[in-house]
Every structure is written in C-alpha cells, then in structure tokens.
Amino acid sequence: MTPLRLLAILLRDVVRDLLRHRGQHALVILTLASGLLLAGGGLLAVESLNRWVSRMESMAKVTIFASEGGHLDETEAALRRDPRFRRVQRVSAKEATTRFLASSREAGLLLESLGGEALPESLELDLRPDLVSEHRAIEVGESLRQMPGVGDVVVDHERLAALQGFARLVRSAVSLLGVVLLLAAGFTTGNVIRMSILSREEEISIMRLVGASEGFIRTPLLLEGAFLGLAASAFAVLALFAVWLPIQRGLWGLPPLFVEMARLGFFSLRSVVLLGSVGTLTGALGALWGFWSTQRAQRRMAALDQTPS
DSSP states (O other), X not given: OOHHHHHHHHHHHHHHHHHHTHHHHHXXXXXXXXXXXXXXXXXXXXXXXXXHHHHHHHHOOEEEEEOTTOOOHHHHHHHHTXXXXXXXXXXXXXXXXXXXXXXXXXXXXXXXXXXXXXXXXXXXXXXXXXXXSHHHHHHHHHXXXXXXXXXXXXXXXXXXXXXXXXXXXXXXHHHHHHHHHHHHHHHHHHHHHHHHHHHTHHHHHHHHHTTOOHHHHHHHHHHHHHHHHHHHHHXXXXXXXXXXXXXXXXXXXXOHHHHHHHTTOSOOHHHHHHHHHHHHHHHHHHHHHHHHHHHHHHHHHHHHHHSOO
C-alpha cells in the first residue's frame, strides 16, 4: 500500500469519526479553547506590555528636580560636559506645570490643592545607549543626587523595570492556571477518544486480525486529537481577536494605557504558532492517553476472563 493511499485511509477514518461524535468533539474543542483562551489572554497582555515597555525605554529619561528655593545652573553646566549624557534639556517650572496640567483631567485639582505652581524646574537627561539598562541607569541617578541644587532624581528605567517584573508575575500566574485547564482539557479529549475506541472495538479487532500494527490503529486517533486541539487553538485566537479589536479602537471606556497598549499590535506570528502548537500537542497527548488507558483496561479484562474460576 502506497504512503498516499495509507494517508487517505487514515484521514477518511478521522473525518468519519469526527462527524459521528460531533457533539462530544464540540465539547472537547470548547474545553480546550477555555484553557488556551486564558493562557493566550495572559500571553497577549504580557506581549503588549513588553512592547509598551520597549517603546518607553527608547524615550526613558533621568530627570533632576531642583530643591526648594534652589537652582540648577551649576548642575546644568556640569552635566552638559558629562559624556554619560547625549542630551540635557532644561524644563522651567512654568513648562513643567503646563505639561502636568495636560496629563489628566484631575491634574488641575491636584495642583490647586498643592498651592498653585508647585512643580520645580528640572533637567531631563538622555543617557548614552550603553547606559540605558536598569542597573546602570539607577547607578547614574544615584550619582546625581549630591550635585548642587538637586532636590530629587527620578529614573524612568527603574519604573519600567518594575512593570516588566509585574508582567513576568502575570505571565507566570496565568500560565499556571492555563496549564491546569489544559490538563483537564487533555483528559476530556482522552475520554472522548476512549468512547471512540469502544464504539469501534469490533472494527479494531478485525484490523488486528488482518495484521494491522498498533501504530496504524493509533495514528487516526492521534490525528483526531491533534485536529481537535488545532481547532480549539483557532477558536481561542479568534475569540481573543474579537476582544482585542474593540479595545484598540477605544471602545468600552477603558483607561488610555490599555488602549495604547492594544494599538501596539495583536499577537506576533511566533505567539500564534505557539498557541497552535500547544493546542495541537495537548489534543494529541490527550488522545494518546485515551488510547493507552483503553488498551490497559482491555488487557485487564482479558486477563480476568482467562483466570480460572
């Protein structure tokens, strides 16, 4: 039998079984998709946050604020000669106040409660490319605190590093929950495959009698499980796209940060392939477990039947 002919027979068996138990298979797809939806949602959130952090890193600055009643003239002159900085920009108290008022609706009330023009003048420093990593940027910021007229130093890179840590925490938590749901979905797939094997028990027995190998019998079941997993992956990706699309259009009244993160893009091709692979592998492994557990149960029953009473 040629390989193409064998493949056609296997695919025919898969399609026939999918149609025969379509209700049970729909339940498997929904169960698998629930785990993939959660894991994929966490992956999308982390991927969007990482994109936003990477974008912010390119604009991150070290900002020096003047002390109360102090001036930054001497500090500015020294920093313009400092090779660690690509650019030094002075921001007056008036300009800083204007920026703050434009940042949010509540900024005006907050500034009024602080007594009018409460923001001091500042210097915005762009670091050299080799100093933009978190630890080096923090070291540079600490070295600036003792300069004359300096009241406070804010290092954007430190806050971005905290966001990245939060992203890793979210990814770990969601991944753990997603794995638990996928394990449950894998067992559901295995149980459906077991029912499929039992309904075809006579057919499988005939195949063994005519010399069919266990691999030949097992392959359609693995293909069936893999197809169910792939279908669940596609369903999960489409569901996540249906959620992402209105968010990036600014609907539902979500905070501007969420909208901005969503507008940086949907899943990368790598993430789509990852979700598809996880779903396919989960379905195939669930089918393999179903085949193995059914075989073991049948061997035990055969052994009991052969035991003399």
